Amino acid sequence: MEIKRLDKLPEKIIIPLRQHRGAVCEPLVKKGDRVLVGQKIGDSDAYYSSAVHSSVCGEVIAIEESAHPDGNKAMSIIIQPEDSNEAVEFSPGKDLSSEELAELIKESGIVEHYGMPTHTVLKPKGKNIDTVLINATSSEWIGGTFKTPKEYASHGINALKLLMKTAGAKKGAIVLRTDDEESINAFESIEVDNKKIKVAPLLGGRRIGYYFKEQDSGIIVVSQKHIYGKKILNFFTYNVTGRKVKVGCDPTDVGVAVCGVKSAKAFYNAFNTGKPFYETVISIEGVSADLEYMQVKIGTPFKDVIEACGFTGDIGKLIANGVRTGVAQYTDQVPVTKGVTRISIQKPEEVIRDESIECIHCARCVDVCPVELIPSRLAVMADQGRFDECRQIYIENCIECGDCAAVCPSKIHILQLIRYAKDAIEMAYEDLPAKESSNLKLGCGCGGE
Ligand code: SF4
Ligand code: SF4
Structure with missing residues (x-):
């Protein structure tokens, strides 16, 4: 398997200040500043945060909201790269506590x-x-x-x-x-x-x-x-x-x-x-029969990755992090972030646009759920905002595999509804004590160390 390297510089690099859970970084640069490869350009004093770095040498041309691969927008540092690999001085660590x-x-x-x-x-x-x-x-x-x-x-x-x-x-x-x-x-x-x-x-x-x-x-x-x-x-x-x-x-x-x-x-x-995390390897699906692997600079727009793979023709759908559980993108200007592991490209004829209809209670989603939840009930409760009840039937155990949605003949967006409820619960129930798992695979008592 070969990893290609994307060396061609894009027109712009987009570094979101939020590429992790926890506190969003504050920018350490301003419009007009020249930045170097590996330079820290965003940081936070909060423990639950992580610095962001420039992956190129160039000029900061804007700090503004930009598309993020999680489907939202995020404040981002936009850099116009210059044809130079000038980097900050990297110093390796030694004898560190x-x-x-x-x-x-x-x-x-x-x-x-x-x-x-x-x-x-x-x-x-x-x-x-x-x-x-x-x-x-x-x-x-x-x-x-x-x-x-x-x-x-x-x-x-x-x-x-x-x-x-x-x-x-x-x-x-x-x-x-x-x-x-x-x-x-x-x-x-x-x-x-x-x-x-x-x-x-x-x-x-x-x-x-x-x-x-x-x-x-x-x-x-x-x-x-x-x-x-x-x-x-x-x-x-x-x-x-x-x-x-x-x-x-x-x-x-x-x-x-x-x-x-x-x-x-x-x-x-x-x-x-001494090099910080400013490059990553991602896979690209949909260009050929096999996955392609490419080493890219963090902040590279999807468009440039796709072009570098040699994909031509119309794109029906672009998805970050896998067809089954990933997030469809509304623009190809969205950047590769630290959390992106795969870009999936679907041609217009490959895109499935089924309208969902009512649940027919076939229980296929229950049969396939690897953690023995009742996805159909979770979907209904999530849709109706009954988050207390979602928690009572262990929505937090959902591993977001997407199997339930994949087999649902009514094309109900079960995974999206579950994610929506989980996000709401995470915000609302942060301080509640943890519960024992109902899950049979966890609680089977079949042994331990
Ligand atoms: S996405 Fe969640 S509810 Fe659906 S099958 Fe996977 S674990 Fe079960
Ligand atoms: S697979 Fe779909 S239609 Fe069947 S019970 Fe689950 S949600 Fe309902």
């Missing part, structure tokens, strides 16, 4: 792909982390911008050590997918602390606790069969560690920090080269 490493992550603008600033995952206020997991189940080595599988393995282990030091955790694990043989072979070809790695499968009741003991090591690599996306952190944590995460809580509440391959690699780069 846990606090200094966390500060390096914040300063480098490193965030998880689900939006949490990575330093807040590793050092959440008022909580202790004892285990760090790198979730490598959904991205093979290529997705993390590593040049070779072997580089992925060695950098991955070193990144895990850095993450553990930041969190003050004694244990860490990289979780691969059982069918990702290339990655498994790569990890089994390297050593940790002069010992060959043996990738251990998580089978039956054996979770990582078993292998920490068996391998007598604080760092292990394991594999299991599922793909765990960004909304499935609680299940991932349970399946890997055996620790149940209550509804409304996250893995940090049970002492676990879950990081992605991309953020781990970005941290590794920031530590070793």
Whole structure:
């Protein structure tokens, strides 16, 4: 698989000041300023925030609201690039304490792909982390911008050590997918602390606790069969560690920090080269039969990515982050942000524009829901603003997989309705205590560590 690099400069780079959850950054530059590659151009004093950087050398031509890939608008710094790679001086980190490493992550603008600033995952206020997991189940080595599988393995282990030091955790694990043989072979070809790695499968009741003991090591690599996306952190944590995460809580509440391959690699780069997070690798779907991969500067408009892929012809729909659960875009001027992992292009004839009709109570959505919710009821309650009742039937357990909407013969926009209700609940119920999960897969009592 080849990663192309988008070197052609776009007419403008758009850097939203909100590319993470938490406080929005304040601009550190003004219209007319010249900025350099890697220069910090937005920041916030708030702990729950993350800096933003210029990905090009050029002039700030505006600071204004602009389209954001989440479907809203966000205040953004617009830069007209100049034909120069002049960059700020990057200084690698060395001998940093846990606090200094966390500060390096914040300063480098490193965030998880689900939006949490990575330093807040590793050092959440008022909580202790004892285990760090790198979730490598959904991205093979290529997705993390590593040049070779072997580089992925060695950098991955070193990144895990850095993450553990930041969190003050004694244990860490990289979780691969059982069918990702290339990655498994790569990890089994390297050593940790002069010992060959043996990738251990998580089978039956054996979770990582078993292998920490068996391998007598604080760092292990394991594999299991599922793909765990960004909304499935609680299940991932349970399946890997055996620790149940209550509804409304996250893995940090049970002492676990879950990081992605991309953020781990970005941290590794920031530590070793001093370079902040201003470039990312995304996949592009719809140009050819296979996915295309491209390394792009953060802030590059979708239009320039699409052109660089050689796509010609009419576009019916542009979607950020996957056809099933992503967000359709109303303009191709929307920029690639830290949270964008995929651009999907649909031709006009591929776009499905079905009108939704009434629920026919077929229960197909119930059958497919992987977390045993009742999506049809959630959709009705969300539509009617009955958020209390949504919470009573565990809407927070929804992992936003979109399977319910995909099978619904009435074409009801179930996922959108659920997301709408979850957002409303998050704003209204922030202070309520966490509840025990009703979910059978979480609460089956089938074991733990
Ligand atoms: S999106 Fe639908 S199918 Fe998927 S977890 Fe949520 S309710 Fe269940
Ligand atoms: S799949 Fe659609 S039509 Fe069938 S019960 Fe669920 S919401 Fe209703």
